[in-house]
Amino acid sequence: MIKYYLKKPARSKMKEEIKEKIVEQISKEIPEVEKIKDRIKIEIPKEDKFGDIALNVAFLLAKPLKKKPVEIAGQIKEILEKMEDFSKVEVAGAGFINLFLSRSYYASVLKRILEEKDRYGAAKELNRGRINVEFVSANPTGPLHLGHGRGAVVGNVQSNLYQYIGYKVEREFYINDAGNQIKKLGESVYARFRQIEDPTYPFPEDGYHGEYIKEIAEHLHRYEREKLLSMVDEKQAIDFCAEFAKELLLERIKNDLKEFGVEFDIWFSEKKLYTSGKVDEAIQFLREKGLIYEKDGAVWVKTTMYGDDKDRVIIKSDGTYTYFAGDIAYHYDKFKRGYDFIVNVWGADHHGYFPRLRAAVMAFGVPEDWIRVIFIQLVKLFRNGQEVKMSKRSGSFVTLKELIEEVGKDAVIYFFLTKDSNTHLNFDIDLALKKSSENPVYYVQYAHARICSVFRETKERTGFDPEQDFTADIQLLKEETERVLMKYLSFIPDLIADAAEKQQPHKLTQITYQLASEFHYYYNNFKFITPDDENLMKARLYLLKAIREALRTLFRLMGITPVERM
RNA sequence: GUCCCCGUAGCUCAGAAGGAUAGAGCGCGAGAUUCCUAAUCUCGAGGUCGGCGGUUCAAAUCCGCCCGGGGACACCA
Structure with a gap:
């Protein structure tokens, strides 16, 4: 399926800030850097030994300077070593520059997390624009099935993500109550x-x-x-x-x-489109633009003017409107509401429908990417390793409600978010019911519960209550695992913003799982409740508290319950 | 016929929009518990990234052709 997302790559705040600083320093000695500035990539290496941030600048400068990347990297290393944001600068491989962030930098990150709590990294104001996300829009002819559920989760979470990066979002359900x-x-x-x-x-x-x-x-x-x-x-x-x-x-x-935790701002009735004359109004608008003509007794709209394969009928020869006519009117209505852009969450079977609707919408005078579509692929249910066959026609199908009752809201949400909405999803009921590390939902929720448990135990044993506000000396966190955790925490807003802009809400489960995994490792290898070294104890609990807030931020975006006791 | 998507470990899938030795979970093999929850963790084996060319310092990633799988191309909703 085609992926329709913002064409501009994510401009995440932290990476951009660091890049600006770095370029500023380098350009003092190597002015050519300004020319290749846009191609500089701030990367977070997979392996920690490559540092917290990796730069490709040296490769980009190889051609203009006519020097080997390694030589250039060496020169840049000396420049960057003078900056206090980095504790270490290394040249590696064929010319990568690996930067290690300093403890004082991390201290500011943890402080920020504890201040922002479960809104870590989120936009403070919704001033980036006003948008509309339309999803589910199931026919009111039966209960919701799994496909609707997946659409509901993806639409809702994507809406949360848009809010996270500063859009005012209106959630809309289009009721197909006509026809x-x-x-x-x-x-x-x-x-x-x-x-x-x-x-x-x-x-x-x-x-x-x-x-x-x-x-x-x-x-x-x-x-x-x-x-x-x-x-x-x-x-x-x-x-x-x-x-x-x-x-x-x-x-x-x-x-x-x-x-299921999904609520809509607007319930839009298809029927009202017709009774209120909005269809005629939209057709009239297109007619005035010269995009309407008659042929074979039907009324056609020239969607080919905007990239569609062929023109489409909107009024059939029997005088009735096609479904397309209704959709044009519906989107004309959305257009007049003045959104910065709109998102439609559709079943993947509507894929071929998109070019024609986009063409019609473009006729209103909006840019190509004003309308965006997220496609939802099929969900297959598996029990005991066997596919649970579903057929709406014969009436044998598992409804969303039944699935939620069986495995729980959190598992359904999480599983629906494990893969790109654009790919087929196999939902393993047995796995969703497992209370072990194999089940990713338990795994991530347990991380949260475990931190709560440690805090309860700390208060019990030492009398110190980590739930209160307190300060700590981050310099004491000298373990490699702690550095990795702080690094990961510092990049989480970038990762979330990235998921938001690419319209890939499923990335949230990956981000969450990775954080949980890193925490479980930490837990298994280190003691947190160490009354004989109170300063170290506080530093570690401080870090744990930040991890918990980051988990809560991710849970909140997904709509998953932050369980405190399991 | 035209167009779109997919092809990565035995299985299910990631791959930070071109970067370092291609990752994770499951499965398989070997281990860890006088302990803040073992609902956890550690280690290991496992790959021609469908194939062939091209672009460049660098390709699983971008381009072209081919092979295999799925889908869309209504005066349906």
């Missing part, structure tokens, strides 16, 4: 209603088979039997069933999402 699906819903419910008294009453061929349809029919039979049977016109009865079922199912959807 054939709702009609089928009404027919299905009505047929089940009639079958209660007359089992031979025909069920519509492509109707909805789920048990919930029967339940609704039974409810109607109990409370609205006379009313429905007295309707002379069957169509009227079907409409009544449709309306009743739709409202009920929509309520259920809302409740399921709420329990």
